[in-house]
Amino acid sequence: MSRYILKRLLQGIPLLFFISLILFLLMMNVGDPVATLGGRRVTRKADYERLRRQLGLDQPVYIQYAFWLVGNDWTKTDLDGDGIAETSGTRRGVLRGDFGVSLLNRKPVLEVIGERLPNTLILMLASEIVIILGALLVGVYSALRQYSAMDNLITTLLFIGYSMPIFFIALMSMYLFAVLFKRWGLPYLPTVGMFDPQAGKTTMQVLWHMVLPVTSISIISFAAYSRYIRSTMLEVMGQDYIRTAKAKGLQRREIVFVHALKNAALPIVTVVGLDLPLLLGGAVVTERIFAWPGMGRLFLDHVDRVDLPVIMGILMLVAMAVVVFQILTDIVYAWLDPRIRYEK
Amino acid sequence: METTRQASHVATLLPDELDTPPFSLGQLVWRRFRRHKMAMFGAVVMILLFVYSFGGSLVFPESYANFADTSLRLSLPSAQHPFGTDTIGRDVMARTIYGGQISLFIGMLAVLIECIIGITVGALAGYYGGFVDSILMRITEAMLNIPEIFLLIVMAKFFGGEIPEIDLFGRTFSGSVVVIVLIIGLTSWMYLARIVRAQFLSVKENDFILAARATGTSTREIIFRHILPNSIAPIIVSATLGIANAILAEAYISFLGLGVQPPTATWGNMLDGANNYLESAPWLWFFPGLLILMTVLSINFLGDGLRDALDPHSRAV
Numbered sequence: 201m202s203r204y205i206l207k208r209l210l211q212g213i214p215l216l217f218f219i220s221l222i223l224f225l226l227m228m229n230v231g232d233p234v235a236t237l238g239g240r241r242v243t244r245k246a247d248y249e250r251l252r253r254q255l256g257l258d259q260p261v262y263i264q265y266a267f268w269l270v271g272n273d274w275t276k277t278d279l280d281g282d283g284i285a286e287t288s289g290t291r292r293g294v295l296r297g298d299f300g301v302s303l304l305n306r307k308p309v310l311e312v313i314g315e316r317l318p319n320t321l322i323l324m325l326a327s328e329i330v331i332i333l334g335a336l337l338v339g340v341y342s343a344l345r346q347y348s349a350m351d352n353l354i355t356t357l358l359f360i361g362y363s364m365p366i367f368f369i370a371l372m373s374m375y376l377f378a379v380l381f382k383r384w385g386l387p388y389l390p391t392v393g394m395f396d397p398q399a400g401k402t403t404m405q406v407l408w409h410m411v412l413p414v415t416s417i418s419i420i421s422f423a424a425y426s427r428y429i430r431s432t433m434l435e436v437m438g439q440d441y442i443r444t445a446k447a448k449g450l451q452r453r454e455i456v457f458v459h460a461l462k463n464a465a466l467p468i469v470t471v472v473g474l475d476l477p478l479l480l481g482g483a484v485v486t487e488r489i490f491a492w493p494g495m496g497r498l499f500l501d502h503v504d505r506v507d508l509p510v511i512m513g514i515l516m517l518v519a520m521a522v523v524v525f526q527i528l529t530d531i532v533y534a535w536l537d538p539r540i541r542y543e544k
Numbered sequence: 545m546e547t548t549r550q551a552s553h554v555a556t557l558l559p560d561e562l563d564t565p566p567f568s569l570g571q572l573v574w575r576r577f578r579r580h581k582m583a584m585f586g587a588v589v590m591i592l593l594f595v596y597s598f599g600g601s602l603v604f605p606e607s608y609a610n611f612a613d614t615s616l617r618l619s620l621p622s623a624q625h626p627f628g629t630d631t632i633g634r635d636v637m638a639r640t641i642y643g644g645q646i647s648l649f650i651g652m653l654a655v656l657i658e659c660i661i662g663i664t665v666g667a668l669a670g671y672y673g674g675f676v677d678s679i680l681m682r683i684t685e686a687m688l689n690i691p692e693i694f695l696l697i698v699m700a701k702f703f704g705g706e707i708p709e710i711d712l713f714g715r716t717f718s719g720s721v722v723v724i725v726l727i728i729g730l731t732s733w734m735y736l737a738r739i740v741r742a743q744f745l746s747v748k749e750n751d752f753i754l755a756a757r758a759t760g761t762s763t764r765e766i767i768f769r770h771i772l773p774n775s776i777a778p779i780i781v782s783a784t785l786g787i788a789n790a791i792l793a794e795a796y797i798s799f800l801g802l803g804v805q806p807p808t809a810t811w812g813n814m815l816d817g818a819n820n821y822l823e824s825a826p827w828l829w830f831f832p833g834l835l836i837l838m839t840v841l842s843i844n845f846l847g848d849g850l851r852d853a854l855d856p857h858s859r860a861v
Contacts, residue, residue, distance in 0.1 A: 219686045230701035363841035365792055367799050368833035379823045484693050485796055489819060503697055515694055522689045
């Protein structure tokens with residue numbers, strides 16, 4: 201087992217190198233960071249050149265990539281433009297945990313991301329819990345009543361949920377629960393932000409503001425999970441050990457929830473494990489609609505201003521999370537399901 | 545007596561004595577598809593959506609869709625403007641008609657690019673294996689490890705910038721349409737490549753491929769005439785569902801303001817800024833949103849029906 205984990209980790213490293221290379225090449229043309237720096241326009245050509253030099257943008261791509269990867273504190277760079285490298289670098293490189301500083305506010309990238317990460321995590325983990333619980337409930341129900349009218353209705357509704365663009369469900373739920381409820385004099389839900397500035401950032405405020413985003417995210421992701429549970433549940437219910445449990449006279453409830461569900465829910469570990477890192481990136485569109493100050497919005501804001509270190513930082517963290525979670529998922533799955541053995 | 549009757553019974557089952565010839569593959573698929581109620585529903589809705597977007601242009605000229613009557617800004621749906629008017633007084637219904645053309649067009653063209661890249665990568669990796677396979681699959685895996693929406697945003701920026709307008713069929717389109725088609729194609733081929741690769745890996749082990757090779761058939765012919773047609777079912781299903789994903793991707797990226805630029809309308813960019821009119825003008829976002837939902841839903845139904853109908857293991861007739 202430990203050999204298998206080691207092997208997977210070793211495979212992950214070149215993959216991440218490769219991803220970083222692709223992304224870095226893409227970064228070369230997403231815009232000119234100097235042109236939008238700090239919201240001011242740099243008009244003089246000399247200033248422009250100087251800024252590019254200071255940001256290291258005058259270097260060829262492969263040198264920029266090398267500096268990003270391993271830092272430049274081992275070499276000297278030319279800052280005054282006289283052709284002689286005289287200033288020693290200060291960057292330590294991604295490999296030593298330095299993702300650089302944001303071009304906008306000179307704060308370290310990890311700090312900028314760190315400020316937003318918890319906001320995304322609470323939104324996404326809450327959604328994931330709602331999704332899993334709801335999917336277990338609906339999946340089991342429709343599996344036990346396969347092809348009943350209710351099962352067919354659920355299947356149709358799930359299809360609609362699955363096809364629903366997130367912005368449409370978000371806008372509709374905002375319209376219903378905020379605009380119309382307000383108009384009808386009912387208690388209404390807040391639509392944007394994380395808390396009411398007047399009330400302050402209290403737990404209740406955050407929870408109250410989470411209701412609509414969590415509902416929207418859950419509705420669209422819920423369908424795939426439920427379908428999955430339904431099919432694994434149907435498969436498990438046909439197994440011999442379920443027949444044995446029935447034959448020895450166990451109660452139906454016990455058979456369903458203890459014997460069947462435990463085994464049917466197991467494969468969902470894979471789905472959750474592969475979905476979780478994507479949640480880290482946040483639902484970019486959802487956060488935009490609900491003005492939720494998370495990673496997705498951070499990404500959009502910094503893409504607009506061509507803040508390359510922050511964009512690269514977010515993308516690499518998400519990619520790393522995907523790779524790590526894939527390995528973790530395999531390990532956890534093998535641990536939960538003793539039939540699976542990873543040799544080699 | 546008993547035996548002769550049985551014998552004659554068997555005899556009537558011989559193929560050359562059947563009243564009707566056995567079904568061809570196409571007939572079989574059609575019969576199974578027709579029985580799939582949801583898929584038929586999807587097909588009908590899809591046809592209606594095409595009639596709406598393309599037939600609608602016979603009723604409203606394009607100049608009407610782009611005509612801004614500033615005295616009628618944000619007016620409620622009425623007999624004259626069934627879907628209301630937008631922020632600068634354009635008719636929303638006419639814009640959903642022309643927007644639908646572009647959205648459907650982007651969906652289909654992006655899938656064409658997706659198929660070209662995906663099938664090429666998958667076929668090369670699956671057929672040649674070894675070094676080619678590991679390089680191509682590493683690229684595929686690397687692309688899959690970055691969530692699609694991030695890739696779309698970065699690529700939209702990468703290929704964005706100043707793009708000249710295009711004149712086609714006497715109409716002017718924003719050049720960003722081409723960019724969007726390209727980036728959606730470039731960010732969506734990975735799953736298809738994996739499917740095609742898996743198909744190639746299994747089909748190429750068959751004896752008829754060995755026979756083709758033994759008779760000196762060229763590699764190109766083996767790939768395109770022998771293996772590809774035998775792998776076509778999952779490709780068709782995946783491409784059909786791909787149209788829904790492409791239309792959604794266009795909507796997401798346009799919603800973020802990075803997609804097709806006005807005045808060319810798409811269902812996606814009609815939603816850009818709809819947030820600000822959540823309360824005051826819900827018709828701005830409701831109709832384009834509903835059309836996107838109907839399109840995606842009917843394509844998903846269609847894809848599901850095709851998957852069942854094309855399944856070679858299915859015995860249903």
